[in-house]
Amino acid sequence: MIRLNLKSLFACVLSATVVATASTAMLPLSPAFAQVRALPDFTDLVEQVGPSVVNIRTLEKVNPRQGQPDQIDPDMLEFFRRFGLPIPNIPNIPNGPRQTPPPGHGQNPNPEEQPRGVGSGFILTSDGMIMTNAHVVDGADEVLVTLTDQREFKARIIGADKRSDVAVVKIEATGLPAVKVGDVSRLKVGEWVMAIGSPFGLENSVTAGIVSAKQRDTGDYLPFIQTDVAINPGNSGGPLINMRGEVVGINSQIYSRSGGSMGISFSIPIDEAVRVSEQLRATGRVTRGRIGVQIEQVSKEVAESIGLGKPYGALVRGVETGGPADKAGVEAGDIIIRFDGKKVEKSSDLPRMVGSTKPGVKSSLTVFRRGASKDLTVTIAEIEAEKTAAKTPEKTPKATESKMAQSMGLDLSDLTDAVKKELKIKGGVRVNAAIGLAARAGLREGDVILSVANVAVTHVAGFEKVVAELDKSKPVNILFRRGDWAQYTVIRLTP
Structure with a gap:
């Protein structure tokens, strides 16, 4: 018969527990435990x-x-x-549908x-x-x-x-508690932020979340701060606050399929908002700069084919005649890669950079043109309504035979002096017809080809010479003009 000594058993269990605890204490903390942090407390921020x-x-x-x-x-x-x-x-x-009152029901004056x-x-x-x-x-x-x-x-x-x-x-009041304006450049993705507002009229409602992204381009004039803070109708205009109690943005928009919060909210960066507010307070309106260009994004394929390498900058599709860019020497087909020494990462950056520049100021432009960079100086003008583009000239000169052009599916002709003057260009060749490779690349009748593989062409003979010397195994970039706008396309001469 086995007798159980409870006192001895308790001593053994206690000893084993102490040993196990001591062994665990000597082990290094795993990364998961090392990264554990307490959740933030927003009470002080709300009071502040x-x-x-x-x-x-x-x-x-x-x-x-x-x-x-x-x-x-x-x-x-x-x-x-x-x-x-x-x-x-x-x-x-x-802004909603109006009903017409029935006969005999007049309006109250x-x-x-x-x-x-x-x-x-x-x-x-x-x-x-x-x-x-x-x-x-x-x-x-x-x-x-x-x-x-x-x-x-x-x-x-x-x-x-x-x-x-x-x-x-x-409002006519004094001694009011003003907010502290924060530094948006210090804001980091993943950082905790808080919003206070009146969603659906519920005053002083507090919601919190993290910064999901910065410089989010939504197609608006300003880049936005994206967060997952719950924002609903009535929150518009309220502050986005960091953990130091500083305002870093104005809650403005949400992405939603239901009309309510879906965890994607957008706020106007406070530095941009303050810059606008200073003009509003001084003059009641905002003046923005312009240089008179039509731009689009640079694709990876175009960047590689013209020697730019990484796709960045703003591709100039058209230049307003007599505008600031035109006077500075900017040409259709240029890629603006720097403005006032700052790199233009994407095309949407340029309007923001130019727009925040005071009209009348002389600014530097760096353009990438036919394989090389060129520095220009442009005088900023005040933004105004866009001008209507001119129609493509209908004049069709006599076609010039070109074997190389025909192999690409092109029927070309030289431009007359009158057409060059009307288009305000020094040279180029007109596309009379485009089939095969050229048609698949997007070229069509009436287009004017300005350059091939970064080499300007002034007539069909020049086009023929440039194409004859090309490496047929590599894609060829073609800069062409359609109406007032210029753009690139790429043709692959071999499958």
């Missing part, structure tokens, strides 16, 4: 920045109709308008102020300057600002810029 965030309501003067149904809730109106959803067919809804939308903003200066989105105050007849202490003020719109979606409004 919360009083600087305001609720913005807008009103619009409308003519009420007899027997009309109830108005749509202003919070839901902002929801429908901002995110492109159909607005219900209710009379007097801004005394307009009434009806709620138009809701949004957010934040106090920029202690004397009442408030920053928000332009779309929040756009079309408003009256703007009402409510502080966290429930004081309400009528605000005056100082200025709004639709291109950047930045607006500044002013």
Whole structure:
């Protein structure tokens, strides 16, 4: 019979536990344990920045109709308008379908102020300057600002810029808690950020997340900060705040298929917003620079074929006659690779660089032209409406026989002096017909070929000579002009 000595058994278990614990303590921490960090606490930030965030309501003067149904809730109106959803067919809804009143139902000559939308903003200066989105105050007849202490003020719109979606409004108050403006260049992807605003009119709502990406190009004038912070209708115009309690962006847009937050939100970088606000406060409007070029992205295939290597810069498709770029010597087919010494990584960078430059300033341009870089100086002009491009001349000179051109599927002819003068070019050859290789490369009748393999061609004989000397195993880049715009294509002479 075996007797169990509980005292001895407890001693053995305790001893084994101590040994195991000591052994574990001597082992190095795994990377997973070493990277564990406590989740951030946002309470101090809310107390610090919360009083600087305001609720913005807008009103619009409308003519009420007899027997009309109830108005749509202003919070839901902002929801429908901002995110492109159909607005219900209710009379007097801004930007929504209007109903024609039945016979005998006239309009009241005394307009009434009806709620138009809701949004957010934040106090920029202690004397009442408030920053928000332009779309929040756009079309408003009256703007009402409510502080966290429930004081309400009528605000005056100082200025709004639709291109950047930045607006500044002013309330008559002093001693207000202004925000601290942060340094966007220090913002890192993966960093925690917080938003405060009034989603659906729920004032001072706090949401948090991380920075998903920087310099996100969404097709707008400014590059955006992308986050996964929950942003909903009514958050527009509110601040994006870093862990130091500094504003780094203005919450402006979301990507959504449902109209609500899907974890992809976009904020205007605060440095860009402040630059715009300074102009709005000084003059009530924003002036932007222009140089008068039509541009597009440089493809990898074109970059390799013309000797640029890595695809970067902005390909000049057309130059405005008499514009700043034209006077500086920029030509269609150039690739602008630097502006004021700064590298142009992608075509969308150039309008932002030029746009932020004051009109009248002389700036440097570096262009890549026919295999070499060339430095130019351009005087920035103020942005204006685009001019209408001229039509392609219909004159068709007599065709010149070219065996090399025919092998590429091209029927070419020399340009007359009159056509050269009309197009304002020194040379080139006209495409009378394009089949086979040329057609597959996108060439067509009426195009004017300016260069082949980075070599300018002034007549068909020159084209023939250049093509005859080409390495047929490599793709050939062709710069051609269609109407007022120039672009590259690539033809592969061998399969």
